[in-house]
Amino acid sequence: MTNKSKILIVDDDADTVELLTKRLRAEGYYTSEAYDGEQALRQVGEYQPDLIILDIKMPKIDGYEVCRRLKGSEDTKLIPIIMLTVKRKIPDKVKGLDVGADDYMPKPFDHRELSHRVRYWTAVKMEVEERVREIKRLEQELIKSERLAAIGQTVASLAHYIKNILFGLKGGVYLVNVASKENETDSLKTGREMIERNIGRISDLVLDLLEYSRERELEYENCFPNEIADEVCGLMEARAKEYGVEIIKDFDPSMREVLLDPRGIHRCLLNLVSNAIDACLFDSNKEKKWVVQVRTILQNDGTVRFEVSDNGCGMDEEVKKKLFTNFFSTKEGRGTGLGLLITQKVVQEHGGTITVDSQPGKGSTFTIRLPCTDVSTPGAMAKESHES
Amino acid sequence: MKRVLIVDDDIDVTTLVSKLVERAGYEAVVAKNGVQGMGKVREGKPDLIILDILMPKQSGVRMYRELKTDEPLKDIPVIMLSAIAPKSFFRSQKVLDEFAGQSVPEPEAYIEKPEEPEELVELMKRILG
Numbered sequence: 001m002t003n004k005s006k007i008l009i010v011d012d013d014a015d016t017v018e019l020l021t022k023r024l025r026a027e028g029y030y031t032s033e034a035y036d037g038e039q040a041l042r043q044v045g046e047y048q049p050d051l052i053i054l055d056i057k058m059p060k061i062d063g064y065e066v067c068r069r070l071k072g073s074e075d076t077k078l079i080p081i082i083m084l085t086v087k088r089k090i091p092d093k094v095k096g097l098d099v100g101a102d103d104y105m106p107k108p109f110d111h112r113e114l115s116h117r118v119r120y121w122t123a124v125k126m127e128v129e130e131r132v133r134e135i136k137r138l139e140q141e142l143i144k145s146e147r148l149a150a151i152g153q154t155v156a157s158l159a160h161y162i163k164n165i166l167f168g169l170k171g172g173v174y175l176v177n178v179a180s181k182e183n184e185t186d187s188l189k190t191g192r193e194m195i196e197r198n199i200g201r202i203s204d205l206v207l208d209l210l211e212y213s214r215e216r217e218l219e220y221e222n223c224f225p226n227e228i229a230d231e232v233c234g235l236m237e238a239r240a241k242e243y244g245v246e247i248i249k250d251f252d253p254s255m256r257e258v259l260l261d262p263r264g265i266h267r268c269l270l271n272l273v274s275n276a277i278d279a280c281l282f283d284s285n286k287e288k289k290w291v292v293q294v295r296t297i298l299q300n301d302g303t304v305r306f307e308v309s310d311n312g313c314g315m316d317e318e319v320k321k322k323l324f325t326n327f328f329s330t331k332e333g334r335g336t337g338l339g340l341l342i343t344q345k346v347v348q349e350h351g352g353t354i355t356v357d358s359q360p361g362k363g364s365t366f367t368i369r370l371p372c373t374d375v376s377t378p379g380a381m382a383k384e385s386h387e388s
Numbered sequence: 389m390k391r392v393l394i395v396d397d398d399i400d401v402t403t404l405v406s407k408l409v410e411r412a413g414y415e416a417v418v419a420k421n422g423v424q425g426m427g428k429v430r431e432g433k434p435d436l437i438i439l440d441i442l443m444p445k446q447s448g449v450r451m452y453r454e455l456k457t458d459e460p461l462k463d464i465p466v467i468m469l470s471a472i473a474p475k476s477f478f479r480s481q482k483v484l485d486e487f488a489g490q491s492v493p494e495p496e497a498y499i500e501k502p503e504e505p506e507e508l509v510e511l512m513k514r515i516l517g
Contacts, residue, residue, distance in 0.1 A: 160442075163471035164398055167502035171404035174505040178411075187407065194400055319444055 005122040006030045008049035010040040010066070011084065012058045016107070020053060020114075027115060029122075037061025041069060044076055050125045051118065053105075055084045056096070064099050071100030078128050080121040084109075161205065168198035208338035211267075218261040218349050222375050225296050225304050226251040228262055232269040233294055236277065245280045245290040245310075247273070255298045258372035264346040265306075265370075268354075269294070271339040272308040272366045279312030279364060304372045309365035315358040323356060343368075390516050391415045391432070395425035395451065396440035396469070401501075405438055405469070408509050414516065422446025426454060429461060436516055438508075439495075441470040441477065449480060456492040465496040465515050469508070474498045 007029050009020045017033045024031050032047045034040040036058050044052070052070070056063035063083060070076040083096035083104040096104050102124075103117055175191025178184065233247050240247050273292060280290035288311060295307040315323075324344050347354045350370050358364035392409045396402050397420050406416035417434060419425040421443045429437070437455070441448035448470065456462050468477065477498065485491045497511050 160471045163501050164400075167471070168398075168400035168404075170502045171400060171505060175404065175407060190403060190407065194403060198400065316445065 004028060004030055005050040005125065006032065006047060007118065008032050008034065008040070008043055008047055008052045010034045010052060010058070010063070011055035012036055013055070016055070023111060023114065024118065029118070037063070037066045040066050044070060044079070049079060051121050052079055052081045053084060054081050057086065064095060067096070067101050068099040078125070078132070080125055082117060082121060165198050165201050168194050168201070172198065208342065211342050218264055220259050221262055222257050222259055223262040224255065224257055225306070226255045228266050229269060229294055229296050229306065232266060232273055235270065236273045240277050240292065243277060243281055245277050245292055248291055248293045250293060250295040252297050255296055257375050258304055259375050260350060260370060260372055261346070264350070268343040268346050268368060269306060269308065271343045275339065276308050276310035276312065276364070279310045279314070281312070283313040285361070302372060304370045306368040307365055309363060311363040314360040314362050314364055316360045320356060320358060389415045390435040391417060392436045392438060392512065393417045393419065393425065393428055393434040394438045395419045395422065395443070395448065397421055397443040398440070401440065401469070404505065405508070408505055409512070412509055412512055414512070422448060422451035425451050429455070429464070433461065434464060436512065437464055437466045438469050439466055441468065441472050449484070452495065453484065453492055457490065467511060468495045468498045469501065469503070471501040474500060
């Protein structure tokens with residue numbers, strides 16, 4: 001016998017234990033023993049038996065209770081239990097089966113009957129283990145195939161995006177060729193612009209992909225949220241002006257110094273403000289006076305809130321639903337569709353949330369909420385460390 | 389002069405295809421999405437539509453079905469021009485046919501981006517004569 005099963009014998013009667021031990025070892029099984037319920041429960045954990053032969057009447061915890069506990073636990077419920085009943089009493093058998101015993105055997109027992117039942121139940125245990133292994137293997141496979149499907153989808157979207165860039169490059173080259181053959185300066189200019197624009201698209205894509213895929217650890221630093229917001233507004237000022245968009249700053253004066261990753265948050269706000277300006281550009285109502293508002297708010301519960309709103313083109317439900325998906329962009333070929341995804345990733349890594357509120361034709365508001373540790377009042381920190 | 393409507397959200401596509409259309413001696417009209425596209429179609433029936441599939445607002449799939457189920461518009465020839473593989477497009481059409489319980493005819497031609505500009509010009513000339 002190669003796969004020897006381990007049997008735990010539980011009985012407060014030492015003679016019964018000895019007899020069973022001899023018999024079962026003679027048949028090639030490993031055995032261990034316990035003389036009361038408490039010891040039995042301990043032994044199950046240590047010995048990890050494949051089968052338990054369990055007496056009912058024992059001091060401290062009786063056999064029924066041992067059985068109930070073992071069958072009620074995820075770790076041990078699959079170990080078969082044969083109950084030993086002293087008399088051939090029907091109520092004993094029924095109660096034994098009620099608490100989850102798999103079989104019962106009357107005492108004194110017949111050797112052939114014992115041998116038969118033990119063989120049967122150890123075989124069942126092996127079969128069950130095999131099934132459990134199989135289920136676990138299938139689960140692993142499912143997780144793996146789901147991950148592959150996700151990768152496949154990303155690759156497909158990426159391929160689609162690159163095909164569009166290739167189209168632009170091919171078209172640009174075609175126009176340049178036509179222009180040089182027929183001396184057409186107009187086509188030459190359009191073609192060259194197309195090539196340049198698509199080279200730009202490739203570099204944007206590569207940068208965004210790197211940013212998105214990089215396992216970047218957040219670098220927490222003490223910083224002032226208002227300063228980050230101010231810096232971003234400063235960076236975007238020139239572009240906003242060029243397109244006739246006004247940036248309004250509305251920073252909470254009670255904002256304090258907090259702990260967060262300033263570069264990550266800088267990137268998020270830059271994405272949002274740049275999107276907000278684009279939303280104004282794509283607005284068909286050219287009469288409007290376009291405004292992008294950047295707000296910071298320190299909430300009572302210590303949450304730092306950033307709001308970037310615009311009165312540009314807004315979004316319908318369909319666009320809103322796709323906002324945080326790979327490579328989705330409404331910017332007529334100018335966006336990679338990764339900006340908001342990167343923003344979401346950074347915000348979530350901070351344990352925060354990003355939400356959007358938008359109405360077509362009226363504008364959008366993106367809100368970032370970050371749970372922040374206040375570092376400006378030493379009292380707060382001291383209290384925290386005292387508590388822990 | 390025959391009129392060609394180009395519906396695509398990608399500015400490169402509309403720039404290049406307009407150029408091709410004009411060089412072939414036709415008039416080019418541009419729309420950025422399905423909603424705008426249907427608007428242009430109703431303003432004045434074009435002789436040919438070149439239609440992208442993935443666009444914000446209304447997709448090309450929807451616009452195509454709208455065109456092909458509209459009695460006065462369903463005879464306008466349509467060239468699908470998309471980076472989506474034709475296999476995927478035709479499969480989605482079949483599913484939609486079954487779902488809607490009505491079958492819609494296939495487009496005049498299906499071109500997968502990035503295509504050769506000459507190919508599109510040849511095709512346009514063949515359809516418009």
